[in-house]
Amino acid sequence: MRMERLPKRQRHQQLSKLLDENPFLTDRELTRLLKVSIQTIRLDRLELAIPELRERLKQMAERSYDSIRSLPLDEVIGDVLDLHLDKSGISLFEISEEHVFSRSGIARGHHVFAQANSLAVAVINDEIALTASADIRFVRPARLGEKCIAKAYVRSSRGQKAKVEVITYVGEEMVFQGDFIIYRSASETKT
Template structure:
């Protein structure tokens, strides 16, 4: 059912307040209008494009700064961070990330997003992955938005070891899971053994 323009724009604003991570493509499908119509609606309503919305959300929800990596070393965009507790990142899969033959995302991109998020959530200057157990649940394709959520197992927090669980989803469907056993040190020096 096609809605009148003003009603669609009102609902667009409400929908993006609830979920600012929606792409113009997903919004066009939701409202059954063209992507161009969504872009025009956003402009008229002064709703920023996705990247700007992500930055706004990140600035409101970041409870600490990434210590263990430079931001340009993180795969995906971190939009929520609470050191030694939880983190969330978003990674948009493009044609550059998939196999040409079948259009499926190369696994190392999903692993890199999850692993860099596990490192970033550490409240330490030095954090290294000691061991990981990963599971690819279903294929990811170009155009998919992968949302990775990392949670630190509080019981696992020790002087130099921590377990971080990461679950990656596309449209709320799990596509990847991983357990990342992290080595950490507060003095910045590597110990005898990892």
């Protein structure tokens, strides 16, 4: 039963590797690289469940298209659940596909930051409020599917500077903490 020739498995590995390195290869090009007939290449792809070139390109295009679509970071990132102007606020942000590194499923930092930053700005009750500086820590990674609850507290608000602390949780765990200094346009009388 155990056949001496296992160039097949080897070839399968090579083929997977080749296509991993360069998914733009046609079957015909693969015949040159692997020195087998085109039918063999196609049987191999069949066994390995590797789709044809055009399907591979389409899938790549779709993935990159989705991730480009999702970038618009608007208004407040996440849903505002609770807001007491000049005091505190809470927002919810669910980590989905477009927010994570595909390899690791871990959210890119700027999305977690964006939730916190936009909440910090939203909680300041003024026409114009801008982030002046921030000191932030990503305590633990947020992962695909997790629901991030950001809580913002206005710690002080004198003159044009307001200090806002934001802490983001997933369940009981802290994932992010940041101290923001927000510039506001004028005195708080101008609401």
